[in-house]
Amino acid sequence: MKVALAADHAGFELKQMTVRRLEAAGHEVIDMGTNSGKSVDYPAYAIGVAKAVSAGKADRGVLVCGTGLGMCITANKVAGIRAVGPCSVDHAVMSRRHNDANVLCLGQRSLEDRTAFAILDAWMETGFDGGRHARRLSQIAELEKNWRVPK
Numbered sequence: 001m002k003v004a005l006a007a008d009h010a011g012f013e014l015k016q017m018t019v020r021r022l023e024a025a026g027h028e029v030i031d032m033g034t035n036s037g038k039s040v041d042y043p044a045y046a047i048g049v050a051k052a053v054s055a056g057k058a059d060r061g062v063l064v065c066g067t068g069l070g071m072c073i074t075a076n077k078v079a080g081i082r083a084v085g086p087c088s089v090d091h092a093v094m095s096r097r098h099n100d101a102n103v104l105c106l107g108q109r110s111l112e113d114r115t116a117f118a119i120l121d122a123w124m125e126t127g128f129d130g131g132r133h134a135r136r137l138s139q140i141a142e143l144e145k146n147w148r149v150p151k
């Protein structure tokens with residue numbers, strides 16, 4: 001899969017480890033920064049990844065900040081994005097099975113590395129159940145038609 005990734009300063013280290021983990025698993029990674037621990041504002045990074053996924057330039061997105069929360073709030077403003085910030089493997093699996101989540105948000109300050117990687121692996125490997133869940137996602141897509149972020 002092609003995966004777009006980004007982090008702010010508070011997620012930089014976990015983002016670097018995530019890049020290596022995804023590449024080792026055979027995924028193609030588009031690293032959209034940040035490239036150091038120097039303080040930056042997370043919205044621009046979230047919007048970059050969200051736009052790449054929404055435009056089909058990447059199949060999935062991964063965003064890392066201190067908590068994962070700011071990235072998740074921002075990414076979900078972009079039409080077509082279903083961003084989630086799961087705190088357990090079960091949450092991650094269900095976000096794929098029922099919500100077809102296409103952006104994963106992780107918190108470097110909130111999750112131990114091994115928990116973050118377990119969530120990442122489960123999220124990357126789980127498919128969408130479709131059926132009644134697809135009907136519900138199309139209802140969300142209808143809502144988005146009137147709620148686009150300015151270009």
Ligand code: RB5
Nearest residue numbers: 010065066067068069070
């Ligand atoms: C940065 O200090 C922190 O606020 C940010 O990484 C993130 O946790 C915001 O949601």
